[in-house]
Every structure is written in C-alpha cells, then in structure tokens.
Amino acid sequence: MIDAVKLRILQGDPIVHDVKNANLPKLFRGLPVIAGKPCPAGCDKCAAACPVRAITADPVKIDLGRCTFCPLCEEACPEKLIHYTNNYHIASDKRESLIVTKDTQAITSASAAKKIRDYFGKSLKLRQVSAGGCNGCELELNALNNVNFDMGRFGIEFVASPRHADGIVITGPVTRNMANPLQICYEAVPNPKIIILVGACAIAGHVFEDSAQVQRKFLAENKIDLYVPGCPPHPLTFITGILRFIGR
Numbered sequence: 001m002i003d004a005v006k007l008r009i010l011q012g013d014p015i016v017h018d019v020k021n022a023n024l025p026k027l028f029r030g031l032p033v034i035a036g037k038p039c040p041a042g043c044d045k046c047a048a049a050c051p052v053r054a055i056t057a058d059p060v061k062i063d064l065g066r067c068t069f070c071p072l073c074e075e076a077c078p079e080k081l082i083h084y085t086n087n088y089h090i091a092s093d094k095r096e097s098l099i100v101t102k103d104t105q106a107i108t109s110a111s112a113a114k115k116i117r118d119y120f121g122k123s124l125k126l127r128q129v130s131a132g133g134c135n136g137c138e139l140e141l142n143a144l145n146n147v148n149f150d151m152g153r154f155g156i157e158f159v160a161s162p163r164h165a166d167g168i169v170i171t172g173p174v175t176r177n178m179a180n181p182l183q184i185c186y187e188a189v190p191n192p193k194i195i196i197l198v199g200a201c202a203i204a205g206h207v208f209e210d211s212a213q214v215q216r217k218f219l220a221e222n223k224i225d226l227y228v229p230g231c232p233p234h235p236l237t238f239i240t241g242i243l244r245f246i247g248r
Contacts (some may be wrong), residue, residue, distance in 0.1 A: 014148050019239050022088075028234070029069040029084035034060050034102045040079060049076035052200065052207060064090060064098040064107075065203040068231040091228045091241025098203075098229055109226075111247040116225075119192055120166050120246050123155040126196070127165035127189065131182050132214075133172030136232040137199035141169065149235045156242055162186070167194030167225070173201040173208040179215040186222070194225040198238065203227050 016022050024030070044057040050073055054066035060081055062073070074082045090107045092098055097107055111117060130138050141158070144151040151157065159165050162185045174182060186195070197219070200206040208214050226245050228238050 015150065016148055016236065019149070019236055019243070020089075022236055024086045024088060024234070024236070026086060028086040028088070029071065030234075030237075031064075031087040031090050031104075031107060032062050032067075032074075032082055032084045032100055034062070034100065034104070035079070035081040035083075036102045037079065037081065039081065043078065045076040045078065046073040046082060049073050059102060062100040063204070064100060064229040065095060065227060066200055066206065067229065068200060068206075088234050088237045089240055090230075091226060091233075091237055091244070093226055093245060095203075095224070095227060098227060109241060109244045111245060116192060116194065117247045120194075121248065124167075124242065124246060125157055125159045125165050126167055126169050127160075127162045127185060128158050128169045128171070129178075129182055129185055131170055131172040131178040131202070132175035132208075133199070133201060137171040137201070137230075140230075140232045140235055141171070141198065141238065143235050144238060149239060151235075151239055154239070154243065154248065156239075162188035163190070165189050165193070167196060169196045169198055170202045170219075171198050173205045173211075173214050174216050174218060176213050176215040179218060182218055186218070195222055196226040196228065196242075197224055198228045198230075198233055200229065200231045203229060206231070 039058040046060060047055045047057045052066050052068055054063045055073055074084060092107050092109045128141055143149060168186055168189060197203045205214060226241055228241050230237060
C-alpha cells in the first residue's frame with residue numbers, strides 16, 4: 001500500500017484538465033508553419049523527401065490529410081522554410097482546410113449545423129469502425145477513455161452498437177473486405193448521423209491509396225463531417241476537434 005501511494009505521488013496528476021490549452025512536449029509535431037520566402041529556383045527537396053506525396057514545392061504546400069508528420073521535409077529543406085509546431089488543433093470540417101500554405105497560421109473548424117448541435121451538443125455517442133487500419137489510430141482512440149483524457153466527461157463516448165450511436169468514426173483506408181461492413185454499420189446508425197475520418201489512411205488512403213485492395217466508394221458517396229489528421233492523431237486533436245464541431 002505504501003509503495004502504491006509513493007508511485008501515485010511520483011506520477012503526479014495524470015489528468016489533462018484543460019484539453020484546449022494543454023502543453024505538449026516540444027518534440028511533438030503538430031501544425032507545420034511555412035516561411036514566406038520563396039524556394040530556391042528548381043528546388044523540390046522537401047517534396048522529394050516526402051514518403052506520401054503530401055508536399056508540393058514552389059510555393060510549398062503541405063496536405064495534412066496525407067501527412068505522416070515525420071520530419072523528413074523539415075530536414076531536407078535547405079532554406080529551413082518548414083517547421084513543425086506542437087499545435088495539436090488541426091481537425092477540420094473541410095478537407096481543403098487541411099492544405100497548409102505560407103499564409104496558414106491556424107486550422108479553423110466551423111461548428112456543425114444547428115440541427116446537429118441541438119441533437120449532439122451535450123451527448124455524443126460514436127461507433128468506431130476499423131476499415132483496414134494498422135491499429136495505430138485505434139490505439140489513440142482507445143486512449144481517449146483512459147484517466148489522462150477521459151473523453152466521457154464531455155459526454156462523448158464510444159459505443160458497441162451502431163444502433164446506439166450518433167455517428168461513426170472511421171480509421172484505415174477502407175479495404176474491399178471492409179467496404180460492405182462499413183456501409184451496413186452506417187445504415188444501422190439512426191438519423192441524423194455524422195461521419196468522422198481519423199488518420200491519414202482514412203482521409204486520403206495514405207500509402208495504400210493506389211492499392212487494388214482499397215475501395216473508397218463509401219467516402220465518395222457520403223458527406224464527411226470532420227477530418228482528424230495524423231499518423232496517428234493525438235487524442236487531444238480528436239477531442240478538441242469534436243468539441244469545436246458540436247459548439248462546445
């Protein structure tokens with residue numbers, strides 16, 4: 001018992017009390033900023049270094065929906081135009097907002113329509129679907145239920161059945177084997193309902209986008225309500241994105 005008390009004191013307070021203004025380690029890579037000066041003539045080293053074709057050069061643009069948040073572009077740029085900050089507020093309700101340019105200072109996310117806010121403003125139940133994911137995003141979503149983040153205190157919870165859900169959270173690139181189960185799950189969710197994409201695989205297909213085993217028809221046919229970028233996203237990116245979306 002004494003050892004348990006000592007360990008608890010050593011660990012300190014594990015709860016992230018203010019999810020909107022948390023202090024993440026400096027090594028955490030969140031929103032990148034791009035310097036305003038032009039690239040050297042003919043230079044595309046940052047784009048060439050990117051393993052997922054998330055960058056275009058001259059002018060430099062970074063697609064956070066595809067980005068793995070690795071430091072390769074930052075390291076490859078001879079002019080040091082790219083720098084990753086630890087700003088984790090990068091979820092957005094618009095796909096185009098995830099394209100970062102030299103003018104991007106923050107990722108803004110509009111609130112959901114009034115009907116959605118009225119329905120889900122105080123309680124939101126979500127059914128998570130792993131549509132061919134590697135378990136990286138899934139593990140981060142699981143962490144939302146632990147004592148550190150405790151997403152349930154905001155009335156946001158994952159449920160076991162789509163019939164109890166207000167929307168679905170999709171991870172993974174959506175493989176052919178998961179395309180039909182995903183459709184069935186979505187149809188089982190009562191209206192009104194929302195769709196949230198979590199991670200680069202779900203948002204853009206990532207390294208699997210050209211695979212014949214990927215079937216993204218569902219995403220093309222349905223309105224996506226929230227994009228949560230990352231590989232995998234930080235739990236706080238998910239929480240703050242949801243809170244902004246439902247007007248909290």
